[in-house]
Structures are given as C-alpha cells and as structure tokens.
Amino acid sequence: MKRIQPLRRTAQLLTLAAIFIIPLLNVFEITFIKGTFYSMDIGDVALADPLAIFQAFLTSRSFNLFMLTSVVIPLFIAVLFGRIWCSWFCPYYLLTEMVEKVRGRLGLKSNAPAWHESSSSRQNMTRFTVLGVGLLLVGIAGIPILNLISAPGVISSQALVLVKFHELTFEIAFILAILVLEFFFFKYWCRLICPTGSFLSLLQGRRGIKVTRVESDCSQCRTCIESCPMRIDPMTEGDNPMCHNCGLCVDNCPDNRRRPTLKFRFR
C-alpha cells in the first residue's frame, strides 16, 4: 500500500502553491512571510539555503550571526533527514516527476539507467565534483554563481517576479532547458549535477532517519531497486547521500504487506 507517496505529493503541491501565494500576500502588504527559496523570512525566523549562505561566506570571506541563524533549521532537517528537501519540497523535482508521467502517457518505457553496484559511487563522484568545481569558481570569481543554477531558487524567484511584476526573466529559459533534457535523460539533474542537492547531501548526519531493511524478512525480489529514482540499492544503501528519502522503495516493497521489511528508521 502506498502510504508515503500521497503525503509526499501533498507536501510538494503545498510548496509549489506557497511560492505563488507568498508574493501574492506581499502584494496585498501581508508581509509576515516573504522571500524565495534562496532566503525567506517567516515572522522573526530567517531561513536560507545553506549553499547560498556558504557562497556568501566564500565571496565575502566573513560570517555573521544572521548567516548562522538562517541555516539552523535547514541544517537540522538535513542532518536528521538527509536531503529530504529534494523529494518532498523542491518544485523542480515535482516537475521531473511530471515529465516521467508524460513519458508514461506517451507509452514510452522508463529511461531510468539500469542499477549497477557502482551506480551510487559514480553518481556521487560526478555530482560532488560538479559541486567542488562550482565552489572553487565561486571562490575565484567572488560571485555566488551557483545561485544561478539553483533550480528551486530560480523557480521560486521566477514565481515571485511573475506574481509581483507579471513577467518572467531570462532565467526561466534555464529551467525550461534542463527540464526538456529530463525527457531524454532520467533525473540527470538531481542525480548528477544539482549543487543545491549535493550540498544538502554533505550535511546529512551519520545518524538520522534512513531507509532500513530487516534482512531476515526480505525475499530479495529487488522491487525496491527498480523503484528507486536515485538508482541506488535501498536494501543496503539507505544511508547513501544519494538517498533523498522519497519513500518509493518503502511503498513498493511487496514484503511490507506481510510485515515491515523495508522502512524508515532512526539509526
């Protein structure tokens, strides 16, 4: 039974709605909540994308109390849940899932790459290299250039511009371009490139909520591997930084119908 996916979809849709509703409230001068996914204020609480703050640190070579307090909550969530932001809240990930659905409606087979023992290490190496090179360039150029390719940041700021000024800027072309490629290359952006998601992976704690298998109850049917959008093995790699706790493996595990075999657990 799919218990997690309806909750996850609800969280995604509410987040998507929020990026339009927040600027709309601001238009009517209701400003207790304001900002984008780069940085947001809810009352007196400031929240910021940890990667945006890290870039601000690299470019200004200074760190202040505001920077620290604005990442406390995102940091806490990432330490405990890994990059849960990606599968539960990021509007770009929702769009990639819509692209997958469109492919299905067109009768096209899934183009997810086959799982291989070395899939996760190759993917992690690629995306952490992209992040490392990106941060190096930020340090050299003194400009937070990774913000320009933060898919959630760009989408939320475009929503703000659209609602407040009834226009879109050239940055929407970037989102459209990477989204079109999703049609041909399965979740390539989130698996291999996105610096925002990779940075969140780095913050994941050694202990936290992770997919865990009860080995003695597992029939080794490998359904979970087939369902994992990050192309990792949920049976043994629940603590892999690639995992974004989407819960698809848990929902699809046939052994879970008998007794909890693949589940989220604090460990």
Ligand code: SF4
């Ligand atoms: S990897 Fe990036 S684009 Fe993908 S879901 Fe995470 S933050 Fe969003």
Ligand code: SF4
């Ligand atoms: S291991 Fe499970 S929870 Fe993690 S990304 Fe794969 S399907 Fe989602």
